[in-house]
Amino acid sequence: xxxxxxxxxxxxxxxxxxxxxxxxxxxxxxxxxxxxxxxxxxxxxxxxxxxxxxxxxxxxxxxxxxxxxxxxxxxxxxxxxxxxxxxxxxxxxxxxxxxxxxxxxxxxxxxxxxxxxxxxxxxxxxxxxxxxxxxxxxxxxxxxxxxxxxxxxxxxxxxxxxxxxxxxxxxxxxxxxxxxxxxxxxxxxxxxxxxxxxxxxxxxxxxxxxxxxxxxxxxxxxxxxxxxxxxxxxxxxxxxxxxxxxxxxxxxxxxxxxxxxxxxxxxxxxxxxxxxxxxxxxxxxxxxxxxxxxxxxxxxxxxxxxxxxxxxxxxxxxxxxxxxxxxxxxxxxxxxxxxxxxxxxxxxxxxxxxxxxxxxxxxxxxxxxxxxxxxxxxxxxxxxxxxxxxxxxxxxxxxxxxxxxxxxxxxxxxxxxxxxxxxxxxxxxxxxxxxxxxxxxxxx
Numbered sequence: 149x150x151x152x153x154x155x156x157x158x159x160x161x162x163x164x165x166x167x168x169x170x171x172x173x174x175x176x177x178x179x180x181x182x183x184x185x186x187x188x189x190x191x192x193x194x195x196x197x198x199x200x201x202x203x204x205x206x207x208x209x210x211x212x213x214x215x216x217x218x219x220x221x222x223x224x225x226x227x228x229x230x231x232x233x234x235x236x237x238x239x240x241x242x243x244x245x246x247x248x249x250x251x252x253x254x255x256x257x258x259x260x261x262x263x264x265x266x267x268x269x270x271x272x273x274x275x276x277x278x279x280x281x282x283x284x285x286x287x288x289x290x291x292x293x294x295x296x297x298x299x300x301x302x303x304x305x306x307x308x309x310x311x312x313x314x315x316x317x318x319x320x321x322x323x324x325x326x327x328x329x330x331x332x333x334x335x336x337x338x339x340x341x342x343x344x345x346x347x348x349x350x351x352x353x354x355x356x357x358x359x360x361x362x363x364x365x366x367x368x369x370x371x372x373x374x375x376x377x378x379x380x381x382x383x384x385x386x387x388x389x390x391x392x393x394x395x396x397x398x399x400x401x402x403x404x405x406x407x408x409x410x411x412x413x414x415x416x417x418x419x420x421x422x423x424x425x426x427x428x429x430x431x432x433x434x435x436x437x438x439x440x441x442x443x444x445x446x447x448x449x450x451x452x453x454x455x456x457x458x459x460x461x462x463x464x465x466x467x468x469x470x471x472x473x474x475x476x477x478x479x480x481x482x483x484x485x486x487x488x489x490x491x492x493x494x495x496x497x498x499x500x501x502x503x504x505x506x507x508x509x510x511x512x513x514x515x516x517x518x519x520x521x522x523x524x525x526x527x528x529x530x531x532x533x534x535x536x537x538x539x540x541x542x543x544x545x546x547x548x549x550x551x552x553x554x555x556x557x558x559x560x561x562x563x564x565x566x567x568x569x570x571x572x573x574x575x576x577x578x579x580x581x582x583x584x585x586x587x588x589x590x591x592x
Contacts, residue, residue, distance in 0.1 A: 150206070151206055151215055151218060152202060152206045152285055152286050155282070155284060156284045156285060156286035156287065157286070159282060159284055159286075160199070160286060160287065160290075163281070163290055167195065167290065167294055168191075171187070171188065171191050175187055175188065182316065182317075183316075186316070186320045189320075189324070190297060190300065190301055190304075190330070191297055193324070193330040194293045194333075195290065195297075195334075196330070197293060197330040197331040197334035198289045198293030198335060199286065199290075201214075201289065201331060202214070202285065202286050202289045202335060202336070204502075205335070213337055214337050216258050216267070217267065217274055217337070218274055218285050218288065218336055219258060220258070220261065220262065220267070220268070220270075221271045221272070221277075221278055221283075221288070222274075222278075223249060223253065223271070224238070224271060224272060224274075224275035225275045225278050227252065228275075238272055238275075241265065242263050242264055242268045243263055245262050245268055246259065265379055266338060266379060266381060269376075269379045270336075270337070270341070270380070273341070277291050288336055289335050292334065292335060292336050292337070292341065293333075293334030295340065296330075296334050296340040296341070296344045297330075297334070297344075298344060298347070298348075299344030299347025299348045299351075300324065300329065300343060300344070300347050301324070302347045302348055303323070303346065303347035303350055303351060303572055304324055304572075305351065306354045307319055307572070307576045307579075309354070309359075310576075310580070311576075311580050314583045315579055315582065315583050318582070319576065319579050322571075322576070322578070322579055323572045323575055326509070326572075327509065328506065328509055328565075328568050329343070329568045329572070332565040332568050333568045337565075338380050338381060339565055339566070339568060339569070341376065342377065342380055342381050342384055342569060343568060343569055343572075345373040345380075345384075346377070346384065346569060348370070348373045349370055349377070349388060350388075352369055352370040356370075384569060387548045387549055387552070388545065390544070390545075391541040391544055391545040391548075392541075394541050394544055395537050395538075395540075395541045398537040398540060398541075482551050484554070485550070485554030486547060486550045486554055487554070488563075489550040489553045489554030489557075489563060489567055489570075490514075490517075490567075490574070492507075492510055492560070492563075493506060493507045494507060494510070495507045495511065500561070503560050513574065513575075516575075516578050517578065520581045520582055523581075523582065523585040524584070529581065532584050533577070538580075539577055539580055542574075542576050542577045542580075543573075543574075543577045545573045546570045546573040549567070549569055549570035550567070550570055550574075
């Protein structure tokens, strides 16, 4: 089906110019020319990524979650236009909306999407944006990309502040300009909203509790972003909360010099973490993520079979397996899961152009990691991480994301999309460690 029409292309320059004017007006507060350059370049990349992603889904794949969300948004808007009382379904749970959809349309190919709260939330956002975008797929995608850019930029500002303005150029290239982030994080999909929300949450928490700059706006915005994440992908919120808990714990335990007291606090903290894992729906979230990944692969396979092809080019060597979402299962499989997420696919595993590009990025991550390990030595690498609460939190967040994504994702294409949430944190950790290594060498 043709979702991108001639009207999308006619409206595209108009909306791009509007977004440019917004960015230009907000850039005035950045007096540093280099910072303004990072700001505009990141904006350009996200807008390009939004258009490129939409064209890839339309002309290369011809199907995808993005179209399903847009289709769902169209269902909401068309039903509300027919009967204004249907607006009540904006406030109904997913199962009721699925029943409503089945009674009106009963399209079994997408019916399952309407029964998942996170999917329905994206459809609702798409429906709301339809009012100011003439309901054009390409333009709605631009809004998702713009939100992703805004959140990522604020995350960059936090990292820049923590790194004390050192190696800003390197930080910009690894956090703002990384291709996976501005490509996979700029379309009409969940990941765009997730990375935007994460950026805003980290920025406002840093502003409120580290910079000590109280703001009602920051508090309200944080609550809204937290709620959005809890609906779209709650495991991301769990990981961020874990990082925040580690930061608070670090600040609390470091003043105690007595080894016995420290040990007691650490044991109590670890016991608390285990209890939280058991009393929350964390394992349910992992299973849901695994099932979502599995359904995507099965959907890809069905579509490829229809055109006498298979998804082997995308699946590579990530074999299907039963997921053991117990704590013991995660611990046992964690090294392989983390390695797979961070450093695969390998170049020789790439059978599609997009997977090949992802493999280059994975290779870059591997080489950068090895370089920093050699630079600081293995012990020094972890010593520096544990010497800074910011580095420790960033590293833990990156590893937790890598563990969960590598543990539950079967498909290299899906993994490339999911892992964009960890890339800024992981590369910030490497850039900060590189900064420390250079400073140490200069002192010698």
